[in-house]
Amino acid sequence: MPNGRVHDNRIAGFLTEDHARLDDLLRAATADSSHVDHEAYDRFRSGLLRHIGLEEKILLPAIQRLRGGEPLPVAAKLRLDHGALASLLMPTPTAAVLAAIRAILAAHNQREEGTGGLYEMCDELAGAEAGVILARLREAPEVAVMPHSDSPTVMTTVRNACARAGYEFRDL
Numbered sequence: 001m002p003n004g005r006v007h008d009n010r011i012a013g014f015l016t017e018d019h020a021r022l023d024d025l026l027r028a029a030t031a032d033s034s035h036v037d038h039e040a041y042d043r044f045r046s047g048l049l050r051h052i053g054l055e056e057k058i059l060l061p062a063i064q065r066l067r068g069g070e071p072l073p074v075a076a077k078l079r080l081d082h083g084a085l086a087s088l089l090m091p092t093p094t095a096a097v098l099a100a101i102r103a104i105l106a107a108h109n110q111r112e113e114g115t116g117g118l119y120e121m122c123d124e125l126a127g128a129e130a131g132v133i134l135a136r137l138r139e140a141p142e143v144a145v146m147p148h149s150d151s152p153t154v155m156t157t158v159r160n161a162c163a164r165a166g167y168e169f170r171d172l
Contacts, residue, residue, distance in 0.1 A: 011126060011134055012119035015054070019109050022047050026101070029093070036093050042145055045089045049143040052082045058136050059122060066125050074111060074118055080165035081108040087161035088169075092148045100162060100169050 025047060029040035055078065064071045081104055088101050112118040126133050155171075162169040 011122045011130060014134055014137055015119050016113050018051050030098060041093055045145045046143050052086060054137050054140055056082060062133050063122055063125055084161045084165040084167060087158045090154045091150045096171050104167055
C-alpha cells in the first residue's frame, strides 16, 4: 500500500488497513479547520464507497453463503450504517456532515474490527475460501463519486438514513 503499511494476508487485516487508510484521508481532508481539502475528501468519499461495496457485494454475501444462507446477526445493523454513511457522502461536507460521519464510523468500525467483530468472524468462517475472498476484495475497482448535492431531497434522505441506523443527524 502506498501509505507504508504492511499487507496482511487475512480478511480482517486487509479491511482494517483500509479503515486506517480512510481515517488518514478524512484527517487530511479536515486538517485545516477553516476549510475542507476537497481533493482529499473526494478520495475519502470514493474510498469509503468502495469499502462499503467490498462488504456489501463481496464479504457479507460470501459469509452468508458459507453459513448456509443464514446472514450474520450483525449484518442488518452494518447495512443500516452503510446506508447512513453513503447518504452522508452526498451533501457538501459541512461541520454537521463531518461530525455525523465520524460518529457513525467510530461505532461502525468497532463492530467490524473489535474482538468478535465482523472481520474476525469472517476469517474464522471463510476457512479455505479466505484466499479467494481476499483476492476478490483486493481486485475490486475504485468508485467514481458524483458532485455533491445539497437539495432538500438529499438532506431528507440523509436524516432518514441516519435515523433508520439509530443516529440523529443535526444540521448545525
